Amino acid sequence: MARFLASKQLGVLRPVDEQGEEAMRHIKHGSIVEVEVRTKRRMKHHRKYWALISKVWENVDQDDFPTPDNLSDTVKLCVGIREPLILPDGAVSYKPGSIAFHNMDQAEFSAFYDRVCDLLIRRFLPGVTNEQLRHEVELMIGVAA
Template sequence: MTAIVLTKTAGGALMPADQQAVDFIAKLKLGAGVTATVKQQRNPKHHRKFFALLNLAFEAWEPDAMEYKGARVGKNFDQFRNDLVVLAGHYEMAVNFKGEVRLTAKSISFGSMDQAEFDALYSDVVNVVLAKILTRYTRDDLDNVINQLLSFT
């Protein structure tokens, strides 16, 4: 099965959005029928904005120094991201071998979360970041900083 990206034109037709889609459609015989499963793509710019938020918060976060079995424990971005998403209320629950409930962040992959769900996640994570890490920022301050960071990429 081939997945291609199409975009809606002013006239209402779907047109290929990238070279892969152009090539796929060019291989079809004139009048050939195809079956399609249509899924609206999430906004990739918003996805980049989410990671800019996470990176900014991760850099600002200073956990207490800790040791485990004589070794210093450091920050880990993946654990940080998981924890923020869980604190924002977007998690799945499971039980481990010890009988404890473990919370795992929901997947933020494009295939796992639509735009509306991602928008809610982003807003909820911003609230957690403002409450727990960047406590001197307002939401507008944070948006301005993130937009400035994105303008450099």
């Protein structure tokens, strides 16, 4: 199975590098292939998530969340990013799932980020609007106007 990056140009997917060109040469003309579309994650959005977590962590009780990672793990569990653990007695528990680049494409990460913002406003920052929180985070990473 060949994997490569492509861009959409005039309604057609085209490889963006030599690796993709090579993979395309091995597909016979007229062949039907299966394509999985995943939008490459943006590092800036990942940094924005951690700025968001840091900003909220500064405003919560650190006895409950000793580190930003603790807050992030709790948030991931609350928004459904979790993996089941079967305990010896058969009970099910959960551990926080991964938001690593290979586990979520950009579309999935954007939806995750939106759920996180909604949760943080509802549970951790009463009186703060979604717009205020997002603007503050954008100021932190230098993308706000």
